[in-house]
Amino acid sequence: MNIATLQYNTKNAQFGITTTPGRQSIQQPQATVDIRQPKAAMNISSTPGVLAIDQSQAWADMDRKHIFQRIREAAAEGRQKAIEGTGRRAMEGRELADIHKGGNAIVAQAARHSMRNYETGLTWIPSHGSVKINYQPGDVNIDVQARKVENNTRANKPVISYQPGDVSFQLKQYPSIDFQVVNKTI
Template sequence: MKTLPVIQIRTTPALLNMKTTPGQYSIRQPKADMQLHTKPAKLTVQSHPIKLSVDQSKAFAAFNGGNMIDMNARIYSGIQQQFLQNIAERVEQGNQLADIHIPGNTIADIIGTDWKPRTFPETRAEPSFNNVDIRIDTKAPDIRYEPAVSEMNVTVRKPEIEYKRGKLDIYMKQYASVQYTPPAVDLGL
């Protein structure tokens, strides 16, 4: 039996090779420039002096009579009172002398008791624990407050971005080929 001759076809595929290097991003962010200025708070307190006044004139008047005008006024007032008292006593004595007919209203009884000396009017004022007047005048302090003030200045820097492109190498690693192998021919005639 005779076989048919067969043609052999051999193919090799094309091989395409790609080599890539990726791109690179480089991002750099410079620091922001910040300036902070603060004006400090201010507290001002202004105090006023305390005024102390002490009036001892009544105490001095009770100790030694005080000033001459007040002392003379007390003496004059005291003599005036004594004068009115003396007039009243003389009127009483006159009334008793008018009633001389009543037993016990003798001249010796009426006038004989009038031998005691009269005291001079008091030159000093009346003593008391309230004779010294103390007065304290205070005034609230003036307080002023100024709050602190802060100022902040920020200078922002833009980011610096760089991009390096990657590489793409494309090359043929193997070319395509077709190979035909014809059958062996038997010429055996």
């Protein structure tokens, strides 16, 4: 027996997708730097120290005296010797005037004049403490006035460039259905 049958073929639709990726670029410009540091104001004032050294006593101990000091000392010694000599002569004159009272005044005076007295001893030249030192320390005043930093730095905005991507769809194959009638014998 012949039976008519229906035979069909189908084709699915085919889609194509094409994409273009998006592009993004970011650039960050460097900051604009403007920093200034004014110099600090500084004032320094000083008073110098004073050192005084007096060594006149040490020089005098070594018998190296200034001529004016030698003249003063010689004049003082001469005056003293003159006073002593005047007193001694007056005393000897009284002794001689009182010779009638007894005693041997001439012999006593001769004995006194024949004896000399010398002083000897050990001394340090120059003597201890003969150099006088006086020091007045100086002073230093420092006045510093710091100045603030002037900071005018600016950050720059980033440069952003964006190109969007694209997606496109295409139909590569249309869907279809084919029908055929086929006779079959059973």
